[in-house]
Each structure stands twice: as structure tokens, then as C-alpha cells.
Amino acid sequence: MNHVSVNPDAPYVVVRTVHLEKQIGDREVLRDVSLELGTHATLAVLGPNGAGKTTLLRVLAGIWGPSGGQLWRFDKPVVGEVRTDARIGYLGHQSFLYPALTALENLTFYGRLWNLDHPHARARDMLRRVGLTWSQNDPVKIYSRGMLQRAAIARMLLPDPQLLLLDEPYTGLDAEAQEFLDHTLITYRDRGGTTLLITHNVQDVLRISDAVTILIGGKLVWWAPLGGWNPERLTAHYQECLRGGKGYP
């Protein structure tokens, strides 16, 4: 398969991996992953449980180092000890918030951690943007799953990142919140942002992505730009890939 390449003609490449590998213990979780994302680009990653999707995101974010291959971020190779980057926004399975603190306290804390100017004011503004002003002084432990996800999105967007890495961001969101996230991600891409998101939902892929790739057994087995695909065709193709169907396009 050719390496995944979304908007490579952009002014600069935001993230690039070349034959990236990641081994955890004896298990090779990522194998030969090559992808390239420019600015103004959204790539969706589909894959079954245990395919290595979260590991891919954690390696790209710099939480874990790769075991082999090359990693480039913001047009520069990442050499030596892999580090996170303030320009990356990461949304994981959990919110990364402290349950005993209020949403406002949590975001102010993260704002200080990121050395942002006026962290309290930025935290308030971000909570207003995600529609949580009414509950910003409540401890996060009483939040519903959807509210927690909104607060986590606010945390992710707080440092105004240039690359978003989203791990199943639509989980637990109601229709209104989904619409909000769609709007946020589309606006973000239009302003030049780059997004790589993991999802199991083909509808999510088609709504907001420019391209989709399928990760199975730690390997990107297929990718395509999304023009001309509909949910039925993409679902059928995904299922064929899962069955190990012959001849990926």
C-alpha cells in the first residue's frame, strides 16, 4: 500500500511517519506505519479493537516513543528522546481532569501547566465555547459522560493546538454535542488545523474527514480520500478489510 498522504501540498507537513514501529513488551503493536498529514487536513482511522489505534495516537503525541522508523512533527524530525509538544491537542478515552476539582479549576490548572497567558480567563472562555459555563463551578466528578467529554474537549483546545489527536471523540456525546464537535473540527480544519481521529463510526468519518485509513494488526492496510464514498460502500469495504478480503484497493 502507498503511504497515507493527506494534503501533502500544504505549506508544511504537520505530522509524518516513515515505517514507524512500536513494540510493547514482546508484542509488535505498530508495524511499518507511514503517513503524512499537511495543514487543513483531517484523517480518520478505522480499525478493530486491539489494532493499535490508541498506540499510534500516543506515539504521535509523544507520550510513548517509537521503537523504530521515523517520526516528523511540524516539519522537523523527532530525534532522541521523544517529547510531547505544546502544539498538539490530545483527547483520550478519559478526560485527564481531576474529579475533585471544578471544570474551571481543572482548565485553569492546565492553562498554568501550559504557561498560557491569563489561564483563568482562557479557561472561562473555553468553557463558554463548549457550553459548560452553567456548570463550570461544579466538581467534575458529578458530570455526566457527555459533560465530561465537553470539558475534555475544552482542555484539549485550551492551548490553541495545531494538531489534534482524537481517540473516539464522539463517545458519550448527545446529538447537540456531536453537532458542536462537528462544527469545532470543521472550523478548526478550515483555519488550517490538522486532525487525526480514531472512530468506529463510518458516519463520523464521512461527516468530517478528508481521508480515511484502516489499521489492522498494527498496519495501515488501506486508505483513500473520501470523495465519492457513501456509508454503505465504506462499511462494506471496511468489513471486507476486517475479513482480510483479497486485494485492498
Next chain:
Amino acid sequence: MWVAMTAFGVMVVFLFAFALETNRVRLAPVFPGILWMAFLFAGIIGLGRTYAHEVPEDALTGLALAPGDRMAIFLAKLTTALLFMLSMEIVTTPLFFAFFSEPWDGQWILFGMTLVLGALGIVELGVLLSAISANLRSAEIIFTLLLFPLEIPVLITTVEASTAILSKPMADPWLWLHGLMAYDVIFFALPLLLYEYLWEV
């Protein structure tokens, strides 16, 4: 956390005082052992929860995503735990001396040094093991089972150094204090080598 540690330390003082009838029995020879056992147990109460606030929503990953060296997270946890441990010692040590009728006339600078070095030895290992076991099932059991045997050198050196300092006339505690210092240096350096690897556990 330090409130729970201190409350536990104070309760141990009272329990030992009542159980051992300290007003009738002379406990000077075993006093340092009782003191450091109490500190170790009180320390475990707090140290086991070093990362408890980060676990429910994986805030540790949130901290790791922030710019800067991740070692700062460990050092911050270590500093906080040490301050909590020292606060607990400051409150409970005079109570121990009072309830066990131990004379308060030793080499207090050396005894203070033993308290600080001993607290450091307990928290260095405790914070490291807490980081290792934070995301594991049966974290508390693993933490306790690993902590006790590895803290034995701290317990031996602190008890022997305290015994030497509190004895009349004072014996030479430096052999034990040097041993304690060596332990502290080793368990300060070990996390610096292991901490990056621990993020992937």
C-alpha cells in the same frame, strides 16, 4: 493525605502507650524501633495514594502532555510526599517522647538529620512504587508487598542510628547514617533512570 498520616501516627502513639503500659515498663531499648515502625506504617497510608487523584480520569497522561520534563512530575510528587512525611514526624515525634517517657536531651541535630534522611528513604521508594503500581490491578497489594521488604534497609539504619543517638553516652551513629545516605542516593537515582520507562507500563 498528611492529615490521615498524622492522625494515624498519633493513634499509634496512643495504642502503643496503652498496650505496652509505658508508665511501668522501661521501653528505651525498643523505643526507636516502635518510632520508626509507626512512621513506616503512617507513610504507607499516604504514599499508597500518591497518584490516587490522577488515576480515575488518567490525569497523569494529561500532566505528561504538558511541555517540560516529565521528571518534574515525579520530583513534585516526591517533594510533596516528603513534606507530608516530615509534617507527620514533627507532630508525632514529641508525642512519642512524652508518652514513652524518653528523656528529651540528646543530640537533636543528629536526631533531626535521621528523621529527614529516614523520611526521604521511605518516600523515595514509596513514590516510585506508587508510580509503578498506579495503573495496575490490585495496586495496593502490589505496593505494600514490594514496599515492606525494600524498606528494610531504611528501617535497620534509622533504628540503629536513632538508638545510637539516644543512648547514654551517645554511641557513634555515623556508620548507620552513611548507610542511610547511600540508600537515599540510590533510590533518588533509580527513578531518574526508570521514570521514562514507567510511562509505558
